[in-house]
Amino acid sequence: MPPAGASESFTIAVIPDTQQETWSDTDTRLADRSTWLVNNATKLNLKYVTHIGxxxxWGNAAPEQYTRAQKGLAPLKGKIxxxxxxxxHDTAAVCQGGSACPGVNTNLAVRDTKAFNTxxxxxxxxxIKGAYEPGKVDNTYSTFTAAGQKWMVLNLELWPRQGAIDxxxxxxxxxxxxxxxxxxxxxxxxDATISTSNGGYGATSPKHLYDTLIKVYPNIKIVVSGHTGTAATRTDTGTNGNKIISLMQTYHSRTTNPVRLITINVANGTLKNWVYAPKTNETLAPETxxxxxxFTR
Incomplete structure (x- = not known):
């Protein structure tokens, strides 16, 4: 596992889709990942963890899944x-078994996140410094400092509404x-292409998000996502000539607990990333x- 290196380097962690880790009370993969991140925070100079959804x-139909998720993420609280x-799958659009709810208007249900927010x-x-909708975590931004610079994590709802993009x-x-x-x-x-689909029940497509937000602003540096595929990376050039790195990590593993680790060296202008699974001690995506x-100073 690569060390974070000098003080101008730091790491952020990206937790991919953990839905299958909440099926059983005896599955400790989510808690084990959280504990591993806390135990290795100093070595990695780990500054932030984000989960891509x-x-x-099917937590709306099985509230115990939320209880398991709370316990699995609890080791991070107050630590990272x-x-x-x-x-x-975190919305009312998905029912028992992980399928779309029958007879439900999924265009509306995908914005029903009451159970998640509870x-x-x-x-x-x-x-978190602000939210699009008061009291809701669906669209928020958080800030932190690392390597002497200011950073922001902008968490956006999937296939976002135009109001959220604005x-x-x-x-x-x-x-x-x-x-x-x-x-x-x-x-x-x-295949690392930017999706042009709204999933059938979203408001806009990822390509629309790229065209109207991501490529427009020079201080947008990284995009992380999940939902489909396994792992992919792409580099785009924004309107202002800046590089934008997009990383997808999904896996839907039934056996281990992947986490994407991204080490940024602001002085060298480099970004190293790899996917590691603590439970099985294996590298699922090699370092690139x-x-x-x-980086904005």
């Missing part, structure tokens, strides 16, 4: 700042001195390095 599988992104209320996350644009534009990391559940396809990045 599908925290549970973290935030959660809402996936389709399990993980806004005050769970002390680094809100995000205002936040990004108002904080040009922050390096922005966007976490949204659905963005890349399994992206160079030529310019």
């Amino acid at each position: 599908d925290v549970v599988d 700042p973290y935030s959660l992104t809402i996936g389709n 399990a993980f209320p806004l005050n769970t996350f002390p680094t 809100w995000a644009k205002k936040i990004v534009a108002a904080n040009p001195d922050h390096n922005i990391i966007i976490s949204t559940h659905a963005y890349l396809n399994g 390095t992206t160079t030529g990045l310019n």
Whole structure:
């Protein structure tokens, strides 16, 4: 496992879809991952953890899944700042067994996140500085400092409503001195292309999000997502000539507990990333390095 290195380097962790880790009380993979991150925080210089959604599988119909998710993420509390992104399985659009709810208007149900917000209320996350909708974690932004720079994690609902995108644009534009990391559940396809689909019941597509938000602002540096595929990486050039790194990690594992680790060296303008699974002590995606990045100071 690569060390974080000098003080100008630090790591953020991305937890992929954990829905299958909430099926059983005897499954400790989620808690084990959280504990591993806490135990290795100093070695990695770990500054932030974000989850890209599908925290549970059908929590609206099985509230015990939220209880298991709460316990599984509890080791992070007070140890490492973290935030959660809402996936389709975290909404009222998904019912028993993980399938779409019969007879339900999924376009409306996908925005019904009451159960999620009850399990993980806004005050769970002390680094959150603002939300699109008062009292809801569906669209939020959090800030932290690392390597002498300001960073922001912008958690956006999947296939976001235009109002949420417009809100995000205002936040990004108002904080040009922050390096922005966007976490949204659905963005890349399994082949690393940016999806042009709204999933059949979302408001907009990832391509629309890219065209109207991600490529427009030079301080947007990284996009992380899940939902489909296994693991993928792509690099885009924004309107202002800046590199944008997009990382997809999904896995839907029934045996281990993957986590994407991203180590950023602001002085060298590099980003190393790999996927490690603590339970089975295996590297699922080998380390790759992206160079030529310019971070906002």
